[in-house]
Amino acid sequence: MKIGLLKTLKVTTISLLLSSFAATASAETTLRVGSWLPPNHPQNAEVWPTWSRWVEEATEGRVKVEVEYGLGHPKTMFELVEDGVIDASFSYHGYVPGRFKLTQAVEQPLLGVSAEAASVAHWRVFEKYFAKAQEHDGLEVIGLFTHGPGQIHMAEPIKSLAELEGKKIRLGGGVQGEIGHRLGVTSVGAPAPKVYEMMQQGVIDGVFIPMGEQKSLRLKEVARNVIALPGGMYLGSFAMFMNPDFLADLDEKDRQAILSVSGEKLSAMAGQAWDKADAAGLQAAKDAGVNIVEVSTGDPLAQEFVALTKGMDEAFLKSVADRKVDAEAALAELRQIARSYDK
Template sequence: MLSAAALTLGLGVSAAASAETTLIVGTWQPPGNPMNSVVWPTWAGWVEEATEGRVKVKIEQDVGHPKTYFQLVEDGVINAGWSYHGYGPGRFKLPVAVELPGLNVSAEAASVALWKVQQKYFADAGEYEGLTLLATLTHGPGQIHSIDPVESLADLKGKKVRIGGGVQTELAERMDVTGVAAPGSKVYEMMQQGVIDGVFMPITEQKSLRLHEVAPNLTVLPGGMYLGSFSMFIDPYFLEDLDPKDAEAILSVSGEKLSALAGRAWDQADVEGLEAARAAGVTVKELGPNDPMTLEFGELIKGMDDAWVESVADRDVDARAALAELRQIAREYEAQKQE
C-alpha cells in the first residue's frame, strides 16, 4: 500500500510532467538547409534551457507550401515557423529594404541590421499582425546558377530563370529574363528537365539543393545581386497561454541573438556550397569589382532604391532614413566582424 508521502510525491511528478508544453515548429527546405541543420535545432535547445525544460520544441518537416507558413501559425495549426517575405507580396514590403542590391555584407550583418531597423522603424506598420516576430534573417548573396555560361547580362535575355519574388522580380524584369515562379524545392527537378535555364539563389544551394548536379555554371558577382529576406515567427496566443516567465524566456533567446545565429548559419552554408561546387567540377566564375559584367550590373540596378521607397509610401514610415540606417548598421557590423 502506498504511503501518503509516496502518493504525494507521485502526484507531484505527474503534475510536473503535465506542466510540460510542446512547441510545434513547422519548417521546409531540405534537411541539409542551415535552417534545419543549425538554426531551428539550436533555438530549440536555447528554449528548453531557458524554460528549464518546461517547454519542449518539436520540429515538423514540410507541413505545407512555404508561402502558407504565415497562415499556418496565425491559425494555430503550428506554433512557430519561418518563411520568405517574397511569398507574401503586398503584405511584406518593408523587409525588402535589406534585399536591395549594393549592401555588400554577410548574411549575419544583414540579418542583425534588419532586426534593429524592424524594431525602430517598421514595427508600427503592422506587417506581422497576427504573429509575434522571433527573428529576421537573410540568406547569403544571390548569385547566378545556370546551365550555360554567362559572360554578360545579355546572355540571360529571354532565358527562363526561376525567381522567388521580392527584389528578384524587379531584377528579372530589368534583365529581360522570363521569370518562372516556383518553390526552391522544385528547382533541381526543373533544371534537370530543362524547364528553366537557370536560377538566382545563394551559393549554399549548390550543396543544399544539389545544384552542382544540374547547374554546371556558377557566376559570382561581388556582394551578390540581392539578399533574400525571411522571418521566424510564433503564434502570440501560444505565448499568452504559457506561464509569463516562460514566454519571456522564449523571447529572450530570440530577437537579435537568433537573427545573428541564422545569418551566420547561412554564411557558413555558402562556404560549404562553394566547396561542393568546386569539388563537383562546376565552372565557378568569380567576378571582380571592375569586371565588365559587374559594372553592367551596377548600371542595371540604378533607381531600385527609389522604387522601393515609392513602393512603401502607404506604410507611413521614414523609408529613406530606415534604408540608410540599415546599411550603416550592417556595414559597421561587418567591419567589426573583420577586425
C-alpha cells in the same frame, strides 16, 4: 507496527514522487515548428535545433520544441501560424507579394555584407522603423534574417548579363523579381525545394539563389555554371514568427524566457548559419567541378550589374510610401549598421 508504518511511508513517498513527476510532465508545453525545407538544410539542421536548445534551457525544460516537415508551400506558413495549426515557422517574404514591402529594404543590391551583418541590421531597423507598419499583423515576429548573396546558377555558361534576356529563370519574389525584370528574363515561380527537379527536367535554364543551395539543394548536379558577383545580386528577407495566442497562454516567466533567446540573438545566429552554408556550398561546388566565375569589382560583368541597379532605391521608396514610415532614414541606417557590424 513498525513494518506497517514503514510500508505506509514507502507507499506515500512513491505516491508523492509519481504525483510530482506527473505534475512536471503535465507542465511541459510542446512548441510545434513548421518547416518547408528538407531536414538536411541548415535552417533545419542548425538554426531550429540551436534555438530549440536555447528555449528549453531558458524555460528550464518546461517548453520543448518539435519541428514538423512537409506542411506545404512556404507562403502558407504565415497562415498556418496565424490560424494556430502550428505554433511557429519561418518563410521568405517574397513569396507573399503585396503584404511585405518594407522588408525589401535589406534585399536591395550592393549592400555588400554577410548574412549575419545584414540580419542584425534587419532586426534593429524593423524594431525601430518598420514594426509599427504592422506588415506581420497576426504574428509575433521572433527573428528576421537574410540568406547570403544571391548568385546566378545556370545549366549553360554565360559571359554577360545581356545573355540572360529571354532565359527561363526561377525567381522567388522580392527584389530578385525586379532584377529579373530589368534583365529581361522569363520569370518562373516556384518554391526553392522544387528548383533541382525543374533544372533536371529542363523547365528552367537557371536560378538566382545563394551559393549554399549548391550543396543543400544539390544544385551542383544540375546547375553546373555559376556567376558569382561581388556582394551578390541581392539578399533574401526571411521572418521567423510565432502564434501570439500560443505565447499569451504561456506563463509570463516562460514567455519572457522565449523572447530573451529570440530577436537580435536569433537573427544573428540564423544569418551566421546561412553564411556557413554558403561557404560549404561553394566548397561543394568546387569539389564537384562546377564552373564558378568569381567576378571581381572592376570586371565588366560587375559594372554591368551596377548599371542595371540604378534607380532601385528610388523605386523601393516609392513603393513603400503608403506604409507611413521614414523608409529613407531606415534604409540609410540599415546600411550603416550592416556595413559597420562587428560581432
